[in-house]
Every structure is written in structure tokens, then in C-alpha cells.
Amino acid sequence: MFDEPIERLVEYFRSLPGVGKKTAERYAFYILENDRTKAENFAKAIIEVKDKVQLCKECGNYCSSELCSICRSRNQKIICVVQEPKDIIAMEKVKSFEGVYHVLFGCINPLENKGPNDIRIKELLARVSKNGVQEIIMATNPDVEGEATAMYIAKIMKPLGVKVTRLAQGIAMGSNIEFADEVTLEKALRQRQEI
């Protein structure tokens, strides 16, 4: 349909998550219609993110120095454990959390042949013994794999005397009870709070 260079750019845009053919074409045309300097800077930004961004030595979050800004400035005694760096973005919207994070890069998933040694549990253990951690908050996803990972970590932390907690599960704010699924409702009922 298009000439080769355009077609190729459309394909790269299409590889982005959630982008279909039409959206990718719109993006490619935007690049075509805009000036060259902007396109060059865009291309440079893509390369630079691969050149300069590394994983924080401590928590595994993406950052451009040895330690990320969260690890440098916050309370090391409370660690919130997440599956992926993008989960940190979500958690950080909760302005009141003052602890640090630990990215597992996945979770225990026998179907994908991922065991405890394939995610960053060893590193978590090292942090716990080094920094005198008081609490580990498990913020893995509320599915079978996320639950199993949380349980596993709770089990290995027990002998070390570290408190392990899990994000509460229940009905989401702004949702409707009417449309909530039974598993969520059951969790919400079981974890009900006195008011």
C-alpha cells in the first residue's frame, strides 16, 4: 500500500502495545508531516532510553544512575514488592507510601517454567538481611501466580522475623456491586472492615 520506508515505520508503530494498523498509519503520517529535527530528536530519545537507562542496583526499577531516586531518599525499612517496573508507577500515585520498592520481574509461574530462582527473590532476601527490613508489602497481581508468589515470599520471610503483608482485595472504588464478580465479592466479604 505505501512505499517501503513508510510501510516499515508503520510496522514499528504497530508493534507498540495496543496499536492497530490505522493508528500506526496515523503515527507514521504525523512523523511524515512534521519537521525533520523533531523526527531526529524522537529517534534519539528512543536510542537514549536504551543507552542511559539501567536497572536500579537496589530495587530493580528503571533509572539513569546506580540507585533510583526512590531508593536514595525513602524509608528502606518498608519494601513494597511488585512484579514489573510499571507497577511502581501505579503504586506511586498513592502519595502516602514512604517506603521503597522491589521489582521481581515476573512471578512464580509453573506454566511458563518460572520458579523462585527465575525472579529477583534472592536479591530481596539480601536486602532484608542487610537493611533490617520491618515490613514487606506484597503488591503482586491478584491472580493465581501473583498469590502463589506472595505466599512463597511470606513463607521464606517467616523465619527471618519480617512481617509480610498483602494489598487488600475487594471491590474497586467507583465500581458497582451489581457487576462485581463472585471471587472479588467473596474476598471483600472476608476482609470486611469495622466502621
Place this chain on the structure above:
Amino acid sequence: MFDEPIERLVEYFRSLPGVGKKTAERYAFYILENDRTKAENFAKAIIEVKDKVQLCKECGNYCSSELCSICRSRNQKIICVVQEPKDIIAMEKVKSFEGVYHVLFGCINPLENKGPNDIRIKELLARVSKNGVQEIIMATNPDVEGEATAMYIAKIMKPLGVKVTRLAQGIAMGSNIEFADEVTLEKALRQRQEI
């Protein structure tokens, strides 16, 4: 929120049409999570589209050689006039059209100080006198400016004996009469066809 290189890439993704903060973050994380070669090729594709893509000498469509593939292979006697190169993509979905295109790059718009000399009308006249064109199909947008541009081109083509037609206006296939606006319904009524 993010370190500088990530933040910058998010900003570039955000500048794409229809992309908000969250989508841009997803795209940036996709680049972060994928391998370096892919990111490099993506960046290269952006630059290459600016390096190699030019405007077809004849019709003004984007292409990577002097003449686009449509101008090289199709019937030069029927020209479909569009406002932007992306309109060609839409029109090309109609597989039965065998003519060529002419991109105006805009339309006559007094509010934006755009007169007949600011869009590619001169080039259209040159093509008409050179190639013995039989029909010009006006496929400018069905709004005030697009209509005015179609009228203007029809007027200047009249002395040259070229038939100028306009895409039919009416209710869109798959839509509902119930929700059609009155202008569209009026056009549909006036241009009604015998069955």
C-alpha cells in the same frame, strides 16, 4: 516521576496524535522492555522516512521515488482530487477506482488565510492541460471549505472542457436514519437515486 531519558521519550510519544500520558508511558516501557536492536531499527525507521520519502512529482503523494506507484501504473485521464495524502489511503480501499490522485495539501480557507494559490491548484491545471484529462473527481471533505474548494476548481475547469464531479453525499452505510443530521439527510434526499 521518571528519570530524564524515560520522561523525554514519554513526551515524544505523547506528541503523536491521540496519545495521552498513560498510553505514552506504555509505549516507552515497551521500548525499555524490548531489545536494543529493535529500538535501534525503530529509530532508524523514523529517520529513514524523513530521508527517503518525498512527494510524487505528479500527484503530491508520499513516495520514495520521483513518481509514486499509482501515477506510474494507472489511468491518468481520471484524477481524484484530495486534501491530504492520508485521504488517498482511504480512497484506495475502493478497489475499483482505476484513476490517479492529486493532493492539494489543504483547501481554500479564508479564515486561515489560504487562497487558491496556497494549495496545489496550479499543478492540477498543468496536469489537466498536459495529459488530456477527462474527469476530475473532487474528494475534498464535505465541509464548508471542502465544498468551496470543489466549487472553485469546477469553475476554473469549465472553460477547459473537463468534467468535474463530486463524491455523492448522503447517509453513511451501516448508520441509522434516526441519528443522521438534517444537513446530511437533506443532501441524501436531494441526491436520491432511482432504484
